[in-house]
Amino acid sequence: MLKIDNLHAEIDGKTILNGLSLTVPAGEVHAIMGPNGAGKSTLAYVLGGRPGYKVTQGSVEFNGVDLLDLEPHERAAAGLFLGFQYPVEIPGVSNLQFLREALNSQRKARGEELLNGGEFLKLAKEKAALLKLDPDMLKRHVNVGFSGGEKKRAEMVQMGILDPRFAVLDETDSGLDIDALRVVGEGINAIMRAPNKAVLLITHYQRLLDVVKPDKVSILSQGRIVQTGGPDLALRLENEGYDAVMAHA
Amino acid sequence: MPEAAELPTRREEAWRYSAVDRLQGTALDDWRVIDIAAGETFRETLVIADGGGTKPTELHRWRVTVGESATCELFAVLASAEYARLEVEVTLRKGAHFELGGITVGGRDTVREFVTRTVHAEPEATSNQTVRSVHWGHGTGNFLGNIDVLRDAQMTDAAQDFKGLLLEKGASVNAVPQLEIFADDVKCAHGASVGQLDETARFYMAARGLSPDLARRLLVQAFLGDALVALDDEEKREALMKVALDKVDKYL
Numbered sequence: 001m002l003k004i005d006n007l008h009a010e011i012d013g014k015t016i017l018n019g020l021s022l023t024v025p026a027g028e029v030h031a032i033m034g035p036n037g038a039g040k041s042t043l044a045y046v047l048g049g050r051p052g053y054k055v056t057q058g059s060v061e062f063n064g065v066d067l068l069d070l071e072p073h074e075r076a077a078a079g080l081f082l083g084f085q086y087p088v089e090i091p092g093v094s095n096l097q098f099l100r101e102a103l104n105s106q107r108k109a110r111g112e113e114l115l116n117g118g119e120f121l122k123l124a125k126e127k128a129a130l131l132k133l134d135p136d137m138l139k140r141h142v143n144v145g146f147s148g149g150e151k152k153r154a155e156m157v158q159m160g161i162l163d164p165r166f167a168v169l170d171e172t173d174s175g176l177d178i179d180a181l182r183v184v185g186e187g188i189n190a191i192m193r194a195p196n197k198a199v200l201l202i203t204h205y206q207r208l209l210d211v212v213k214p215d216k217v218s219i220l221s222q223g224r225i226v227q228t229g230g231p232d233l234a235l236r237l238e239n240e241g242y243d244a245v246m247a248h249a
Numbered sequence: 250m251p252e253a254a255e256l257p258t259r260r261e262e263a264w265r266y267s268a269v270d271r272l273q274g275t276a277l278d279d280w281r282v283i284d285i286a287a288g289e290t291f292r293e294t295l296v297i298a299d300g301g302g303t304k305p306t307e308l309h310r311w312r313v314t315v316g317e318s319a320t321c322e323l324f325a326v327l328a329s330a331e332y333a334r335l336e337v338e339v340t341l342r343k344g345a346h347f348e349l350g351g352i353t354v355g356g357r358d359t360v361r362e363f364v365t366r367t368v369h370a371e372p373e374a375t376s377n378q379t380v381r382s383v384h385w386g387h388g389t390g391n392f393l394g395n396i397d398v399l400r401d402a403q404m405t406d407a408a409q410d411f412k413g414l415l416l417e418k419g420a421s422v423n424a425v426p427q428l429e430i431f432a433d434d435v436k437c438a439h440g441a442s443v444g445q446l447d448e449t450a451r452f453y454m455a456a457r458g459l460s461p462d463l464a465r466r467l468l469v470q471a472f473l474g475d476a477l478v479a480l481d482d483e484e485k486r487e488a489l490m491k492v493a494l495d496k497v498d499k500y501l
Contacts, residue, residue: 048452048456049455049456050452051448051452071455071461072452072455072456073455073456073458073459073460073461073464075456076455076456076457076458077458081456082456084453084456087453088449088450088452088453089450090447090453090454090467090468090471091471092468092470092471092472092474092475093467093468093470093471097467098454098457098467099457101459101463101467102454102457102458102459103458105458105459105460105463106458109458141471158457162457162458
């Protein structure tokens with residue numbers, strides 16, 4: 001589903017990704033862990049196509065398409081969802097308006113029928129309930145005045161509504177209390193655990209992986225994948241730390 | 250019709266950022282007088298849009314007296330003409346309220362501006378002015394707002410709020426709040442800021458599937474929305490917003 005090959009990327013002339021290769025087939029949840037500054041968020045932004053992140057070498061193939069050739073909104077329409085570590089506030093634009101425009105833009109690009117107001121509202125309420133987010137928050141402006149935890153839940157409600165085929169979730173667990181973490185983890189399972197979908201889950205902590213059980217775990221360090229293993233690799237990291245685990249690699 | 254010598258110059262504060270050369274042949278002394286009786290509510294909208302007989306220079310000068318406990322609400326969108334100006338001189342009697350919601354949008358080398366002089370002549374009057382300007386090319390948007398609080402006008406509550414959004418290098422906005430306060434128990438707030446479209450928000454919206462054009466339209470709509478918040482007629486509000494957004498869309 002997603003095939004990253006020898007990816008090099010830089011910001012302001014500084015190389016961050018340095019020959020990263022990774023394949024995530026459909027049906028897989030692949031966790032990415034790594035020390036601070038390893039390039040985890042950069043990987044997420046490069047996949048999302050954020051301006052300022054320059055790919056200097058390598059390729060990313062997404063369902064047979066050259067992902068790097070697509071504009072950010074085209075990547076979304078192709079089924080890619082980027083869960084932000086710091087969801088952005090957009091004063092003056094309500095969640096409902098934003099998400100309906102977003103969903104219908106994607107559907108239009110895919111040649112699917114557009115959802116009318118009633119159909120959309122029903123879908124939005126259903127997904128808000130799944131993430132235990134007060135549906136009234138959907139009427140509020142995008143992320144404005146939301147707590148850290150609410151922003152992350154709202155992010156997953158967005159994912160539920162947009163129903164992507166591939167999700168890149170950048171530290172979706174940061175800022176969540178224990179209960180919220182479980183709700184969000186179960187939300188990820190409910191929305192993304194399917195044979196035709198896949199997830200790249202960037203996280204620092206084992207706790208989320210207790211809920212969203214990954215099929216594979218990779219360590220990203222200095223801009224490349226240095227080790228890949230099963231779920232036990234995350235447990236070893238939690239117990240021994242990066243230095244010890246990577247030294248034994 | 251005034252002689253050339255009578256035309257204002259940019260040395261005068263109220264015409265400082267104006268396209269004064271475009272005033273030639275315009276009746277400067279043609280003030281529209283609006284008297285609002287005590288307790289009445291008066292609402293007026295002004296739309297300067299493309300087509301519909303819009304002249305190259307659109308000068309609108311209104312002199313308003315708002316009677317005791319009366320309300321005057323003005324909402325205006327200046328989206329066409331080489332030079333468009335709405336100038337309002339408003340005098341507030343006891344407990345009166347003045348509301349202005351203004352939008353300027355424009356590119357090329359157009360100038361669109363609001364110039365207000367709000368006189369709080371008696372106690373307990375309130376005024377609230379919100380102007381939003383979106384410009385590109387070499388377009389200019391201005392808001393010059395004088396607030397005079399006279400000696401007897403205790404318990405005045407006046408507010409002015411201006412924000413400019415520049416879509417391109419070369420466009421400009423000017424905000425000049427001027428407060429003259431001679432009473433001692435008053436509240437006068439004013440704020441002004443200028444910026445450009447939030448790139449982070451644009452990327453966030455793109456990451457959810459919105460095209461750059463649609464993302465921009467939503468952001469501009471959100472930005473302009475503040476100016477029309479006080480307009481409680483939804484149909485009118487949407488019509489005014491559409492004039493402004495269509496203008497921005499036409500350019501971009």
